[in-house]
Amino acid sequence: MNVSDSTLLVLLLLATLGVIIHNNTVTVAILVLLIIRLTNMDNCFPWIEKQGLNIGIIIVTIGMLAPIASGRITTYTVLRSFVHWESLLAIAIGIVVSWLGGRGVSLMSSQPSVIAGLLMGTVLGVALFHGVPVGPFIAAGLLSLLIDNNLNF
Structure with a gap:
């Protein structure tokens, strides 16, 4: 083979x-x-590897912002999120997770050898714990905290 x-x-x-x-x-x-x-069409793979992540993040961001754009989430609701402790906690967690995701993307770029393990962990998390496949970036960010002190953030 x-x-x-x-x-x-x-x-x-x-x-x-x-x-x-x-x-x-x-x-x-x-x-x-x-x-x-x-x-x-193997000649597409370098482009997919280079641009796929950016395109995916754009699509996910569009999906996340669509309720604001459609008016389902109002300006009042957005502004009110800065008042309640649950929303402030959600904002803080969103910041930390975004930071971890950024570290994860950097780690996967600099150490592609970890990608297979992260993907398998994500697939197993989806299969065994009914997770969703957004974990590799956050998992890589957590991994970067444990194994790579050279990422600049």
Whole structure:
């Protein structure tokens, strides 16, 4: 079995796991990557690796801001979030998690060897604990606190 075959095997295994755990997000993402692999569009991978994260973050941010843009969350509600202790705590946690995510992205860029472990941990977290697949960035940020003191933040 050559490297290409083993890569396809890993992707198929992860796609199967995605179907078994009923995680459409992971399954669709892997199937898109499989289609790119199987249609010999491998020249797209460098672009996807470079821009995919940014495009994904833009899409997630659009989804998060849509309730404000649609008016479902009003200006009054946004301003009121600076008054209640729960909302202030949510703001503080959001800041910490965003900071951790930034450290995680930097760690994954500088030490790609950790990506496989983070992805497997995320898949297992989704499968076993009904999590959602946003964990790799935060997990990498936490990992960076433990293993990499050279990230500048």
